[in-house]
């Protein structure tokens with residue numbers, strides 16, 4: 146009986162996230178979690194009760210050490226992602242993130258109506274959206290990248306004073322802008338909450354899209370594949386020979 | 391009074407070493423030969439030994455190598471005293487206090503005593519018209535040669551009436567005296583960054599010197615007050631080399647402000663170990679653990695307290711069990727609470743720190759997500775149902 150109104154989707158495999166993007170993603174997720182965890186400890190260390198000599202312990206030392214290692218990984222990974230925004234495939238391209246075209250804003254509005262206001266479009270509860278990030282997601286990642294930058298600037302700015310290497314030293318001007326380390330450090334601390342809130346919402350939304358769209362959203366960051374309805378594919382594909390080939 | 395004027399006249403004459411340095415219009419014949427710093431030291435009854443000790447100490451403070459002791463001694467022996475004008479604006483005089491209590495008596499006696507100071511409201515003997523006349527004299531005679539020391543900030547609010555001396559606002563005075571200065575030393579946090587009188591809402595619009603004077607080299611020596619030895623060190627450096635010391639990107643002498651209090655703090659091993667004072671009367675406080683959790687700003691404060699210490703190396707705040715309050719950092723008054731690590735989060739009330747706001751936001755986010763999840767299951771029920779049926783259909787059709 147169900148058969149009567151069932152439209153069986155034919156899905157076509159699209160390679161959306163190339164391996165470098167996937168590696169970037171999980172390395173990024175891992176170091177951000179490490180940075181948040183160690184950052185919390187640095188800002189408010191637990192009360193340790195110990196009879197050992199101070200010289201036999203290095204608890205805070207280790208937390209800071211891990212924070213700084215993770216910070217370097219985070220920084221270089223971030224730089225790499227920026228680079229990949231120019232050489233990667235179209236779903237990794239920088240244009241996916243920066244709202245410059247009218248189309249971008251229109252799509253953001255559509256996403257807002259469908260996914261947040263739960264409105265229908267053309268009588269459907271789900272409109273087909275882009276295969277890569279939708280425009281709203283892209284824009285949120287754009288803000289996220291800005292926060293990456295803020296965190297790198299303030300973090301390396303704080304780090305510069307105690308480092309002898311030229312790279313962190315490049316950031317020595319940052320605390321001067323904020324009038325010193327005290328405020329810089331507070332900005333660094335406040336920004337952490339952006340990452341916490343982002344991660345929670347982001348993971349929820351990934352599950353949400355997987356659930357309502359059924360196109361393999363969650364696993365896409367694993368294998369790189371997403372799936373697109375055959376009819377949509379036909380409608381949107383290049384009819385002239387692919388200029389990218 | 392007349393005595394003072396003659397005295398100042400003599401002082402002014404001491405500046406010149408040779409004719410090329412001489413301000414035009416000065417009559418060499420009537421001026422007595424000017425003593426050098428060393429001659430003044432001798433005159434004051436210090437022994438050669440005291441003098442050498444002083445020079446060595448200063449060499450160490452300003453971060454020079456041992457071999458430079460000779461250079462410092464030579465400079466003090468040969469350089470005639472430098473004219474210094476010391477202005478007091480909106481301040482509490484703690485910088486002067488700190489300076490004259492600098493551990494080595496020669497600092498106060500020679501560098502700051504009346505022989506060195508042409509004008510200082512606090513310490514000069516002259517007053518009233520005479521003092522103003524002396525100031526005017528120095529400004530004219532030593533144009534381009536004198537060092538201007540400023541203690542205090544300049545209130546710009548209400549046309550500067552909050553701080554007036556001799557009928558002029560501090561802003562007017564600052565412009566007048568800075569014009570012919572060779573360099574400006576901004577003593578203390580007031581002159582360097584505004585200190586407490588610039589705390590929100592800054593009713594007098596207290597403004598640090600570098601925001602007003604743009605065309606002179608300015609040495610910032612922040613701290614509330616700065617350490618006396620540091621102040622002396624800055625002056626001795628100028629004397630020895632005839633130029634301002636190397637400054638960091640905020641304009642502070644690198645020799646004293648390139649390290650955080652935290653990096654030279656003797657409690658640092660406790661910090662690294664993770665052993666902290668939890669409250670001022672606990673066992674850990676007795677054991678001398680790190681004061682980080684009771685609000686120590688040492689990790690964000692650039693100053694020499696951990697090395698040079700205070701009162702002739704006797705102690706410094708952390709050594710006596712009090713956390714650093716970051717007195718040499720800009721805005722330390724507004725940026726942090728004294729006995730807590732975080733600071734109030736602007737716009738969320740006095741008690742809400744960033745973490746409280748964050749936790750509330752996190753709970754709100756959680757609630758929003760739960761709401762959205764429910765709304766999704768209701769609003770998109772048909773879609774979800776269709777997907778599910780489609781999937782089930784395929785499952786049924788498959789053999790195994």
Ligand code: HEM
Pocket residue numbers: 166170173174175177226237277278279282283286289340343344347348351362363365366
């Ligand atoms: C269970 C955990 C996670 C899963 C399954 C997941 C999955 C995904 C997926 C599928 C995308 C692309 C989807 C889209 O564009 O909307 C994505 C993008 C992204 N995710 Fe995650 N994610 C997870 C955790 C995290 C965490 C913890 C972070 C960092 C806080 C993070 C940061 C990002 C960023 C920055 C992007 C943009 C990627 C790009 O540069 O193109 N993710 N994630």
Ligand code: HEM
Pocket residue numbers: 177180181183184185187188189209212213216217219220296297299300301303304330333334336337340689
């Ligand atoms: C997602 C990224 C990051 C997060 C969430 C994060 C979080 C934090 C937090 C919460 C603190 C404690 C601040 C406080 O005193 O209250 C901290 C400290 C610090 N972080 Fe980060 N951080 C991140 C990235 C970085 C990066 C890229 C660097 C670059 C080197 C860095 C360097 C530092 C430094 C130097 C401190 C001060 C530690 C100390 O001196 O003891 N952080 N971080």
Ligand code: SF4
Pocket residue numbers: 651652653655656657658659661679680681682686687688689708713714
């Ligand atoms: S007492 Fe303050 S300056 Fe000293 S180690 Fe602890 S946090 Fe650092």
Ligand code: SF4
Pocket residue numbers: 613614651691692693695706707708713714715716717718
């Ligand atoms: S320990 Fe900190 S608050 Fe105390 S004098 Fe030094 S810099 Fe100022």
